[in-house]
Amino acid sequence: MPELTVLCVDADGDERGETRDALVDAGIDVVEAGSVAEASDSLAAHRVDCVVTAYDLPDGTGLDVAARVRETAPDTPCILFTDASPDRITTADHADVVVEYLPRDMPDARESLVRLVGNVVEQRSQVGYPLPTDEDERLAALAQYDRPGMAAADTFDRLTTLARSHVGVDVAFVGLVDAHEERFLACAGASWETLTREDSICTHTILEDDLFVVEDTHEDDRFADNDRLDELDIRAYAGVPLETPRGATVGAFCLTHDEPRTFSADELADLRLFADEAMEQLELRRQLNDCESGRAEGERADGGGPE
Numbered sequence: 001m002p003e004l005t006v007l008c009v010d011a012d013g014d015e016r017g018e019t020r021d022a023l024v025d026a027g028i029d030v031v032e033a034g035s036v037a038e039a040s041d042s043l044a045a046h047r048v049d050c051v052v053t054a055y056d057l058p059d060g061t062g063l064d065v066a067a068r069v070r071e072t073a074p075d076t077p078c079i080l081f082t083d084a085s086p087d088r089i090t091t092a093d094h095a096d097v098v099v100e101y102l103p104r105d106m107p108d109a110r111e112s113l114v115r116l117v118g119n120v121v122e123q124r125s126q127v128g129y130p131l132p133t134d135e136d137e138r139l140a141a142l143a144q145y146d147r148p149g150m151a152a153a154d155t156f157d158r159l160t161t162l163a164r165s166h167v168g169v170d171v172a173f174v175g176l177v178d179a180h181e182e183r184f185l186a187c188a189g190a191s192w193e194t195l196t197r198e199d200s201i202c203t204h205t206i207l208e209d210d211l212f213v214v215e216d217t218h219e220d221d222r223f224a225d226n227d228r229l230d231e232l233d234i235r236a237y238a239g240v241p242l243e244t245p246r247g248a249t250v251g252a253f254c255l256t257h258d259e260p261r262t263f264s265a266d267e268l269a270d271l272r273l274f275a276d277e278a279m280e281q282l283e284l285r286r287q288l289n290d291c292e293s294g295r296a297e298g299e300r301a302d303g304g305g306p307e
Contacts, residue, residue, distance in 0.1 A: 141248035156186035
């Protein structure tokens with residue numbers, strides 16, 4: 001197993017010690033915590049590859065820990081390792097938090113835990129970018145908006161051209177982020193068509209509730225070694241997620257520049273307005289497409305097209 005660090009959270013010192021020993025015997029480094037607060041402090045102080053947490057904690061639950069993880073490292077796997085039965089686990093406050101569940105009272109539970117840690121980390125490492133916790137739902141929503149001919153819409157060309165000129169940047173674009181790449185509906189200042197998701201800054205933007213700004217990619221550890229960004233002359237970036245009326249993020253409206261730069265509060269406020277307009281146009285096109293599809297189905301049900 002490659003070098004891994006696991007955060008082990010359990011209020012019961014004896015149980016936590018047994019879990020720690022099983023992980024350490026497998027060659028895994030362990031950081032320990034006994035509460036949600038201690039887990040939060042550990043997450044701030046350590047880079048961890050996986051979190052293993054009990055459900056019952058003195059100041060909350062293991063789902064509270066998982067929610068804290070999602071705030072800073074959405075792609076870090078979390079395992080609920082507990083003797084609490086599934087029907088006792090309350091998920092109402094954490095409907096969007098996804099965790100693995102492993103009963104602690106099953107035979108050879110800790111041996112199974114070691115294997116599960118290896119599996120979930122390996123699965124995550126096969127993806128070179130962070131994933132939203134609602135990725136499946138997000139992709140399902142994207143399918144409603146990413147329709148043939150969408151990239152040819154003049155509205156997006158006008159919006160990106162106006163944004164580029166208004167803010168004074170090299171490139172402005174509207175991008176939709178699918179499972180493996182970003183596709184540009186419009187791109188003023190460049191002729192980009194697609195970008196692999198691993199190379200795209202927007203794959204980080206879609207994790208945000210609002211703006212995502214990088215004033216200098218060379219000074220940001222997430223992008224400093226991204227040769228593709230250098231090839232595209234992207235040194236500064238500002239993006240706003242495109243969020244559907246139902247809360248799914250399907251892409252971003254973005255600005256890039258070939259030199260490091262800051263973005264003023266007014267520029268960022270205007271960027272939000274451009275993003276709002278782009279999302280409204282996407283929504284209008286979705287509704288129009290749905291109406292046309294419904295009409296076509298009705299005509300087929302009536303025995304063919306109109307006379």
